[in-house]
Amino acid sequence: MVSEMSAADAFSETTLASTRVFDGRLLKVRVDRVRLPAGGEHVREYIEHPGAVMVIPVLDSGALVFERQYRYALRRVLLELPAGKIDPGEAVEATAARELREETGYAAGFWRHLGTIHPCIGYSDERIEIFLARGLSQAGAAPEHGELIEVCELSLDEAIDAVAGGAITDGKTVAGLFWAEKVLKSGW
């Protein structure tokens, strides 16, 4: 049923004009004028994003490595899995290894790509590539300038309980934890 996707033509919007209206240090905002499939024109506003990775680091003990980080947009500290943006020209596997090392200090012996999610389909072209990392060894963290990160460990069950109880609300982390549970307990 899922494979019977509708003909994209019946839904597609044609770009008539495209303007970058904000070019910040972090955010790039674009406004496009489009032709709707049924005719008529509309305006589409969205963030241009280079894409990101998220890593689910599994220690030999079975515990997962998390971070606490202040997220200014939400004015609070969030408990999340390690993640970061893909640098220009960087292979996603390299981004995953780099971000894991920079933020937590861990190097991983084994990597597995689990899948891709789009966190914000209404107004961003961002994609997040999800990786599982095993065979971890501590090599020393090197956070980027201005990143204040506290590393901590939770068992998978503690983390899933934290989702149920509302202590973990980061969307990518919620999706990643449930996915990790499928892999680690159900053989996905």
Add this chain to the structure above:
Amino acid sequence: MVSEMSAADAFSETTLASTRVFDGRLLKVRVDRVRLPAGGEHVREYIEHPGAVMVIPVLDSGALVFERQYRYALRRVLLELPAGKIDPGEAVEATAARELREETGYAAGFWRHLGTIHPCIGYSDERIEIFLARGLSQAGAAPEHGELIEVCELSLDEAIDAVAGGAITDGKTVAGLFWAEKVLKSGW
């Protein structure tokens, strides 16, 4: 362990100035100058969002109600659970009922709030309130002007398989489906 959150003071950033740099039809972008907890200043750029709801509609047959919708930022049709923005002053329960009705035509007899996720913590203050809806009856859809939505049904297992196979990539839908599986199969 999760409850032992770090003192927020050690992480908090103080707002020194705040400017709305883009005021679009959909996107509102703000740039703040902040004082970092360790001293020094930094710039934070983010989207101001009114918040949203996502509904997991469960038919009496056990099937879930999905939508196919073209998402311009990604230039593709995505398979997703019904969702929409909270109107000014609107109670989230009212948003959930309104969006379900507008987008799929269903009215629900029973509602349950499952939890809250933050889809885009790096650059948006958006939150999504997740609801499970049961006791569905068809009353006729009334999409907003310009919304082109195709409604379809998938069993929970088909939907979870679609996540594993990459046919469902919308982050909120991935998180919501795994959450629904916990509720419907594991008694969350």
